[in-house]
Amino acid sequence: MKRDRLFGSIEAGGTKFTCAVGEDPFRMVAQKTFPTTTPSETLGRVIEFFHSVEEEFGKIEAFGICSFGPVDLRHGSPTYGCITSTPKKGWEQTPIVQNLEAEFRVPIGFDTDVNGAALGERRWGAGQGKDTILYITVGTGIGGGALVNGQPIHGLVHPEMGHVRIPHDHAKDPFPGSCPYHGDCLEGLASGAALNARWGKPASALESGHPAWDLVAEYLGFGIVNYILTLSPEVVILGGGVMKASHLFNRIRRKVTTLLNQYVKSPMVEEKIETYIVPPALGDWAGIAGGFELALRACTEGSNLHR
Amino acid sequence: MKRDRLFGSIEAGGTKFTCAVGEDPFRMVAQKTFPTTTPSETLGRVIEFFHSVEEEFGKIEAFGICSFGPVDLRHGSPTYGCITSTPKKGWEQTPIVQNLEAEFRVPIGFDTDVNGAALGERRWGAGQGKDTILYITVGTGIGGGALVNGQPIHGLVHPEMGHVRIPHDHAKDPFPGSCPYHGDCLEGLASGAALNARWGKPASALESGHPAWDLVAEYLGFGIVNYILTLSPEVVILGGGVMKASHLFNRIRRKVTTLLNQYVKSPMVEEKIETYIVPPALGDWAGIAGGFELALRACTEGSNLHR
Numbered sequence: 372m373k374r375d376r377l378f379g380s381i382e383a384g385g386t387k388f389t390c391a392v393g394e395d396p397f398r399m400v401a402q403k404t405f406p407t408t409t410p411s412e413t414l415g416r417v418i419e420f421f422h423s424v425e426e427e428f429g430k431i432e433a434f435g436i437c438s439f440g441p442v443d444l445r446h447g448s449p450t451y452g453c454i455t456s457t458p459k460k461g462w463e464q465t466p467i468v469q470n471l472e473a474e475f476r477v478p479i480g481f482d483t484d485v486n487g488a489a490l491g492e493r494r495w496g497a498g499q500g501k502d503t504i505l506y507i508t509v510g511t512g513i514g515g516g517a518l519v520n521g522q523p524i525h526g527l528v529h530p531e532m533g534h535v536r537i538p539h540d541h542a543k544d545p546f547p548g549s550c551p552y553h554g555d556c557l558e559g560l561a562s563g564a565a566l567n568a569r570w571g572k573p574a575s576a577l578e579s580g581h582p583a584w585d586l587v588a589e590y591l592g593f594g595i596v597n598y599i600l601t602l603s604p605e606v607v608i609l610g611g612g613v614m615k616a617s618h619l620f621n622r623i624r625r626k627v628t629t630l631l632n633q634y635v636k637s638p639m640v641e642e643k644i645e646t647y648i649v650p651p652a653l654g655d656w657a658g659i660a661g662g663f664e665l666a667l668r669a670c671t672e673g674s675n676l677h678r
Numbered sequence: 679m680k681r682d683r684l685f686g687s688i689e690a691g692g693t694k695f696t697c698a699v700g701e702d703p704f705r706m707v708a709q710k711t712f713p714t715t716t717p718s719e720t721l722g723r724v725i726e727f728f729h730s731v732e733e734e735f736g737k738i739e740a741f742g743i744c745s746f747g748p749v750d751l752r753h754g755s756p757t758y759g760c761i762t763s764t765p766k767k768g769w770e771q772t773p774i775v776q777n778l779e780a781e782f783r784v785p786i787g788f789d790t791d792v793n794g795a796a797l798g799e800r801r802w803g804a805g806q807g808k809d810t811i812l813y814i815t816v817g818t819g820i821g822g823g824a825l826v827n828g829q830p831i832h833g834l835v836h837p838e839m840g841h842v843r844i845p846h847d848h849a850k851d852p853f854p855g856s857c858p859y860h861g862d863c864l865e866g867l868a869s870g871a872a873l874n875a876r877w878g879k880p881a882s883a884l885e886s887g888h889p890a891w892d893l894v895a896e897y898l899g900f901g902i903v904n905y906i907l908t909l910s911p912e913v914v915i916l917g918g919g920v921m922k923a924s925h926l927f928n929r930i931r932r933k934v935t936t937l938l939n940q941y942v943k944s945p946m947v948e949e950k951i952e953t954y955i956v957p958p959a960l961g962d963w964a965g966i967a968g969g970f971e972l973a974l975r976a977c978t979e980g981s982n983l984h985r
Binding site: 441455456502503515517519520522524525526527528529530531532533534535536537538540552553593596597598599600601602604605630632633634636637639640642652 | 682748761762809810822824826827829832833834835836837838839840841842843844845846859860900903904905906907908909910911914937939940941942943944946947
């Protein structure tokens, strides 16, 4: 019997690290989640987990890491593979790829959490068969990743997307926004943190008839319309904690249709918007799936670290 | 002596068609511009021009076309290579690539005017050595093209970018915007047509101290900040008639710096913004250069029509 290949996937978040081993996200042999504490403690546990899995199941061929950011994705940069200027205490300049590579000496793929989720959804989820994919997470903050011609956008630094400026009618909504950089950018108006600051309770505690939702749908609609006009994605995948309020999808779809006003001539936007703006098919596993995809790609392309 | 290779480049605009033949934009052997009249008359003149050049200089190896749009860029689509739903009378569903291929039977590359300009600037202009490039034209309308990992974004349809929504302070500027689809989207507030509608004269007639310019810089600043956050380009190239007002560059750079508010950690944005937001190095020839690049790529990849 053919032995399965083994890849390691890590979704590195500001709250928790999820690690998994298997041939792909549907054939995992082990999985574990750790709280994000200090870098040395957290990465120590991650490494210990993967060693214990190797003892039981054999050598892991490659790793893929989807990380909270900002991260350095520039090949050849001295800080490639690091979490860089994060406000998360203690994690500035953490060489996450280097730590793992020193230990396991196999190819390691590395990208942002949201680019990773887009990669995972493209291979196994809502983005199958598509090359231009937008993935937005609406959680405590708002972040976005995208694939163009099947490849993640890196560019100058990687896109973050959450801080775009959108129309804000101060008469209708006098809330000044919660973003420490920009006040009423999209993240400052429509993120989980903004909802909490605006209404005094988390999104999960706001009933579906609450006036907050029409405002959130309007703001997210503005942001998504701008992303659509800029990237022309073939599918828009919306994940994250705030999007667990599933009634928000139809509100956003209606808003996007109204705002585009028949300008984008495509049946996906004009007739099939319920298949165009969608939740992640992999749910909370999109990032872990992205780690598997990054590991697969690292096997083909060689280690990202030494390219 | 080695004979030069010959490529044909076409920049297809709503007002004029520019055609050129040569090895590259710096070694052209012939060039001609025609007014855009009917499709059959205009394309007839284009074909006649290239035939006359071939008689004198020899066979053209491949063509590249950068076209006004919207165009169909989806390989395999029955209308690939066509100008599609353009408001320009008589030009709807014009199979521009098919017409040229039927006549010359060589590989033909095809893209939007703005993706073409980005490709031209990457090969010979302000985008050299960069893989993620944004090109925005601010003329009668506002349009944008972009390269990610060196490849143009196509996606669902191609991006247009000009119609993004931005903050608009109605108290400061009560102009409702000139866009027939969206009113006060970016194009509706900051395009040449908007300036004309707002101030009763074209951009070229507005002196540099006119209050119009601060508003235009603010609106373009909002748009460019949103593009930067979404695409993370390594360079932002601003062309088109309105950008001939060269004082506009520094106004826009200041606005972008202020709006980003140190959120994007890169020396390009924080220290070297005068080399980050720039005019096209090729000036009005960026599109023709893009046609040469598309022709070169078509030679390598084979005809776009039959891929």
